[in-house]
Amino acid sequence: MGWGEKRKRKGFRRLLHSFVYAFQGLYYVLRHEQNMQIHLGVSLLIIVFGLMVELSPLRWAILMIVIGGVIALEMVNTAIERIVDLVSSDFHPLAGIAKDVAASAVLIFSMIAVVVGIIIFFEPLLQWIS
Known part of the structure; x- marks a missing residue:
């Protein structure tokens, strides 16, 4: 069975393999x-600092989206380079x-x-200092 035929298969096992491959990619970029x-x-x-200043749920959500975006783009950049x-x-x-x-x-x-x-932490930081 060729690579293309394997990709067309469906099921729980293929789903599990897709997670394995995704974690292998994450491990690769973290290591290299x-x-x-x-x-x-x-x-x-930043996450530790967010816990210290007790960010609101909305600020956490925005922060996680931004962090996830940077990390995901770095992974796409690595894939393009390879x-x-x-x-x-x-x-x-x-x-x-x-x-x-x-890279840009x-x-x-x-x-x-x-x-x-800066926008997310400005107000909580002022309250935390005072």
Whole structure:
């Protein structure tokens, strides 16, 4: 049975395998990608800080969406980089552009995440200090 035929199969076993593959991807980026390690470390610090200042449920929800977005984009960036490396062993300007654009998406979302974080933590931080 080929790879394509396996992908068409359905059922609980295939569902479980899809989770295994997803966790293998997560393990790969956590182990091999420095930027993912940084994103995860900062995210854990922000979560601890959120617990300290007792964020409201709405602020937690927004925070989790933003953290999840940064982490997911970093994973997509890694996937794009690996695919480009696979299909283009020599340097090609379009390959470089694809990698740069993917990295830029992470950068833009990360900058937005910082702004959202400032907005989320500003008021609770003022109350926590006083």
